[in-house]
Amino acid sequence: MIxxxxxxxxxxGYYALVACGLSFMYGVMRIIxxxxxxxxVLSAFLVWYITEQLKVSPFLAMLVVVPIMAxxxxxxxxxxxxxxxRSGPLTxxxxxxxxxxxxxxxxxxxxxxxxxxxxxxxxDLSYRSWTLPGGVTxxxxxxxxxxxxxxxxxxxxxxxxxxxxGRAIRATAEDRDTAELMGINSRAVYAAAAxxxxxxxxxxxxxxxxxxTFDPYAGGAQLIFAFEAVVIGGTGSLWGTLFGAIALGVAxxxxxxxxxxxxxxxxxxxxxxxxxxRFFAAGRFSSGWIKALRRAPA
Amino acid sequence: xxxxxVEALDARHGLLKAVRSVSFTVSQGEIxxxxxxxxxxxxxxxRTIAGAHKASAGTIVFDxxxxxxxxxxKRTRAGIALVPEGRCLFNGMTVEENLLVAGRTGRxxxxxYKTVLDAFPMLQPLAQRKGGDxxxxxxxxxxxxxxxxxxxxxxLIDELSLGLSPVAVNxxxxxxxxxxxxxxxxxxxxxxxxxxLRVATRIACMLEGRIVLEGxxxxxxxxxxxxxxxxxxxxxxxxxxx
Numbered sequence: 001m002i003x004x005x006x007x008x009x010x011x012x013g014y015y016a017l018v019a020c021g022l023s024f025m026y027g028v029m030r031i032i033x034x035x036x037x038x039x040x041v042l043s044a045f046l047v048w049y050i051t052e053q054l055k056v057s058p059f060l061a062m063l064v065v066v067p068i069m070a071x072x073x074x075x076x077x078x079x080x081x082x083x084x085x086r087s088g089p090l091t092x093x094x095x096x097x098x099x100x101x102x103x104x105x106x107x108x109x110x111x112x113x114x115x116x117x118x119x120x121x122x123x124d125l126s127y128r129s130w131t132l133p134g135g136v137t138x139x140x141x142x143x144x145x146x147x148x149x150x151x152x153x154x155x156x157x158x159x160x161x162x163x164x165x166g167r168a169i170r171a172t173a174e175d176r177d178t179a180e181l182m183g184i185n186s187r188a189v190y191a192a193a194a195x196x197x198x199x200x201x202x203x204x205x206x207x208x209x210x211x212x213t214f215d216p217y218a219g220g221a222q223l224i225f226a227f228e229a230v231v232i233g234g235t236g237s238l239w240g241t242l243f244g245a246i247a248l249g250v251a252x253x254x255x256x257x258x259x260x261x262x263x264x265x266x267x268x269x270x271x272x273x274x275x276x277x278r279f280f281a282a283g284r285f286s287s288g289w290i291k292a293l294r295r296a297p298a
Numbered sequence: 299x300x301x302x303x304v305e306a307l308d309a310r311h312g313l314l315k316a317v318r319s320v321s322f323t324v325s326q327g328e329i330x331x332x333x334x335x336x337x338x339x340x341x342x343x344x345r346t347i348a349g350a351h352k353a354s355a356g357t358i359v360f361d362x363x364x365x366x367x368x369x370x371x372k373r374t375r376a377g378i379a380l381v382p383e384g385r386c387l388f389n390g391m392t393v394e395e396n397l398l399v400a401g402r403t404g405r406x407x408x409x410x411y412k413t414v415l416d417a418f419p420m421l422q423p424l425a426q427r428k429g430g431d432x433x434x435x436x437x438x439x440x441x442x443x444x445x446x447x448x449x450x451x452x453x454l455i456d457e458l459s460l461g462l463s464p465v466a467v468n469x470x471x472x473x474x475x476x477x478x479x480x481x482x483x484x485x486x487x488x489x490x491x492x493x494x495l496r497v498a499t500r501i502a503c504m505l506e507g508r509i510v511l512e513g514x515x516x517x518x519x520x521x522x523x524x525x526x527x528x529x530x531x532x533x534x535x536x537x538x539x540x
Contacts, residue, residue, distance in 0.1 A: 175386060177370075180371045181371075184371055
C-alpha cells in the first residue's frame with residue numbers, strides 16, 4: 001500500500017510537469033490549450049530527433065528544445081491565440097483543437113506510426129531505483145521527474161513574485177485593462193506567458209520520452225491527465241496543480257491495485273468527484289468542508 | 299503651453315453617445331476639475347483620454363502629438379496616467395507590488411517607490427498588505443501612488459472621494475497636496491464642489507455628454523456650477539479664458 005502511494009506520488013510528479021504549462025496558460029490568459037498534449041509530444045520528438053542525429057544526451061537536447069518551443073509559444077500567441085481571444089472564449093478552444101490536429105498529423109507524416117522512446121539514451125537511469133525499508137522502491141527517474149516538477153513550479157512562483165515581468169504577468173492575469181493603464185503591453189505579456197508555458201511543455205515532453213514510449217497520437221492522453229490534474233488542484237494555481245497531479249497519480253495507482261482497469265477509472269473518478277463537489281459547492285450546498293475543497297491552494 | 303488638447307471628442311457606449319463633441323485644453327501645472335451628475339460622461343471622457351475607451355470622433359492631442367489611436371499602454375508610457383473609478387487595484391498583489399508593477403514604464407521623473415511612500419505615509423506600514431485587504435482610503439492612496447509610479451505628465455483621477463469616509467477623503471487630499479506641489483498637471487473628477495473649488499484652478503461641468511460650463515474656479519461660484527450641474531444653464535456655456 002505504502003509502495004503504491006509512493007509510486008503514485010512519483011507518477012504525480014510527471015503529471016505535474018505536464019500540467020504546469022496548461023495551468024500557467026489558463027491562469028494568465030484563460031485559454032484552455034487543447035494542443036498542450038500534442039505540443040508535449042512534439043517536444044519529445046524534437047528531443048528524440050536531436051538525440052539521434054547528434055548522439056547527445058536527451059538532457060542536452062532538452063536545453064536546445066526549450067528555447068525553440070518557447071519561441072514557438074511566442075509566435076503561436078501573437079499569430080493565432082491573440083487574434084482568437086478577441087472573438088470570445090470558445091474561439092481559442094477551437095483554435096488550439098485545430099493546432100493539435102495539425103501537429104499530430106504533421107508528426108505522423110514525418111515520423112510515421114512507430115513508437116519511440118528516449119529511455120535507451122539515458123542508460124540505466126530509466127530503471128535504476130533505491131529500495132527503502134518496508135520494500136518501498138523509489139525509481140531514480142521518477143524522483144528526478146518529481147524534482148523537476150517541484151523546481152519548475154517553485155521557479156515559476158519565484159519568477160512571478162520577484163521579477164518585473166512576473167509581476168506584469170500577474171497584473172495582466174488579474175485585470176488586463178487596468179494593466180494596460182499602468183503601461184503594461186498586455187499582448188507582449190501574453191506572448192511571454194505563452195513562451196514560458198511552451199518552454200515548460202518542452203521539459204515535460206523530454207520526461208515523457210524518457211519514462212515511456214510515445215507516438216504522434218500520444219498527445220490526447222497527456223492532455224487528459226494534465227487537464228484532470230489542473231481541475232483537481234484548482235484551475236490556474238501552480239501549487240494546486242502539483243497537489244492535483246499527485247492526488248491523480250495516487251488515485252490511479254491505488255485503483256490499479258483493485259483492478260487492472262482501475263488505473264484509469266480511479267483517476268477519472270477522482271476528477272469527476274472533485275468536479276461534482278465544485279459544481280454543487282457553487283450552489284446552496286456550500287458547507288465548510290466543501291468550501292475548503294473548492295478553494296484552490298494558494 | 300497646453301499639455302492636453304481635446305477637440306470635438308465623441309465617445310459611445312453602443313448606441314448611446316456618452317461624450318458629445320467635447321473640446322478643452324489643459325495647460326502645464328493646471329488642475330482641471332470635471333464635475334457633473336452621474337451619467338454626464340465624465341468617466342467615459344477620462345477613460346477615452348487615457349485610451350481605455352475608444353473615441354468615435356474627434357482628436358486627443360497630448361504634448362503636441364495626436365494620441366487618439368494610440369493604445370492605452372503607450373499613452374501611459376508617453377505620460378498619461380489614469381486613477382480609475384473604483385480604484386481597480388490588483389487585489390491579489392501587495393501594495394508594494396501594485397506600485398512596482400506600474401514603475402516598469404521606464405519614464406524618468408520624481409516618482410519612485412520611496413517618494414510615493416513619502417507622499418502617502420499611510421501606505422508605509424501597509425506595503426506587504428494585499429490590495430483587496432485595504433480600506434477604501436488606503437486603496438485610493440495606493441491607486442494614486444500607482445499612477446504616480448508611471449511618472450505622468452498628466453494625471454487623470456476619477457471620482458477621488460467616491461465611497462470614502464470623510465476622514466479618508468481628508469487624508470487622501472492631504473497627500474494629494476504633495477503631488478500638486480510637485481507641479482503635476484491633473485484632471486480630477488470629483489463630486490464634492492467645495493473641495494473642488496479649493497483645489498482646482500479650472501472647472502468644467504458636464505451634462506449629458508457635453509461641457510456646459512467651463513472657467514477658472516476664481517471666476518465661477520457654487521450657484522453657477524449648481525445651475526449647470528442640473529441643466530438650468532443649458533446652452534449658456536460660460537467660457538473664461540485662463
